[in-house]
Amino acid sequence: DVKVTQSSRYLVKRTGEKVFLECVQDMDHENMFWYRQDPGLGLRLIYFSYDVKMKEKGDIPEGYSVSREKKERFSLILESASTNQTSMYLCASRPLSGSGTDTQYFGPGTRLTVL
Amino acid sequence: QQPVQSPQAVILREGEDAVINCSSSKALYSVHWYRQKHGEAPVFLMILLKGGEQKGHEKISASFNEKKQQSSLYLTASQLSYSGTYFCGTELRWPSHGSSNTGKLIFGQGTTLQVKP
Numbered sequence: 001d002v003k004v005t006q007s008s009r010y011l012v013k014r015t016g017e018k019v020f021l022e023c024v025q026d027m028d029h030e031n032m033f034w035y036r037q038d039p040g041l042g043l044r045l046i047y048f049s050y051d052v053k054m055k056e057k058g059d060i061p062e063g064y065s066v067s068r069e070k071k072e073r074f075s076l077i078l079e080s081a082s083t084n085q086t087s088m089y090l091c092a093s094r095p096l097s098g099s100g101t102d103t104q105y106f107g108p109g110t111r112l113t114v115l
Numbered sequence: 116q117q118p119v120q121s122p123q124a125v126i127l128r129e130g131e132d133a134v135i136n137c138s139s140s141k142a143l144y145s146v147h148w149y150r151q152k153h154g155e156a157p158v159f160l161m162i163l164l165k166g167g168e169q170k171g172h173e174k175i176s177a178s179f180n181e182k183k184q185q186s187s188l189y190l191t192a193s194q195l196s197y198s199g200t201y202f203c204g205t206e207l208r209w210p211s212h213g214s215s216n217t218g219k220l221i222f223g224q225g226t227t228l229q230v231k232p
Contacts, residue, residue: 004156031218042117042202042224043157050218058219090156094218100164100209103147104220106156 003027004093004107012113019078021110023091031094032074033104034058034066036087043090049074081114088112116140118205120223127193127230135188135226137203146179146186147204147220150197157202160188193230200225 007022023032033048035058045058047066055066063085067075074093078085088111092104118139125133137146145164149157163179163186174191190197204220 033219035222040123040224042120043204043222045219045221048219096218100145101162103159103162104204105159106149108156 029093
């Protein structure tokens with residue numbers, strides 16, 4: 001079974017703190033993604049990475065940065081946390097076998113609260 | 116461009132049927148359907164490809180109308196376990212390795228389904 005793990009299920013931080021969210025996948029997938037999920041807005045892409053050290057902005061990258069130093073690990077960084085970044089953060093990974101039928105596998109999510 | 120799902124929410128009794136639609140303004144290569152239960156990760160249900168056939172999974176099936184750029188998810192004889200939020204993820208082009216801007220899915224806002232006894 002594909003396993004995508006996230007470092008924390010729940011996290012509470014203070015405004016202005018630097019926050020690190022870690023995601024690890026154990027299936028050698030090329031692509032990794034960070035989403036935030038808010039009620040009524042669905043899953044919105046923050047950043048994604050298609051290879052080690054390669055990253056692309058998603059739809060809502062402002063206030064976030066990412067790091068992918070190893071293939072299995074993709075980190076989301078909130079440089080200076082703000083209350084409007086309180087949300088559920090989901091990590092996903094996806095293989096690219098060339099079949100065109102691969103899909104994304106999600107981690108359990110991190111519920112971040114910024115006070 | 117985020118696809119639009121309809122309805123936003125639906126309440127059913129056990130045994131009733133439901134249809135969830137996902138519409139895009141752009142030509143699509145594929146549509147991926149997921150279900151998310153409260154507090155859990157989204158779980159993959161099925162993928163519909165351009166030019167592919169209608170897919171089925173137990174009493175859950177889906178279709179893809181390429182001309183309308185719309186996919187529909189059909190839940191037949193619903194069970195309590197079908198409750199959750201359903202998302203469609205759309206893909207504009209065939210995903211190729213080592214290239215930026217591919218492999219991404221753009222998700223709809225979700226449809227909340229509640230099945231009551």
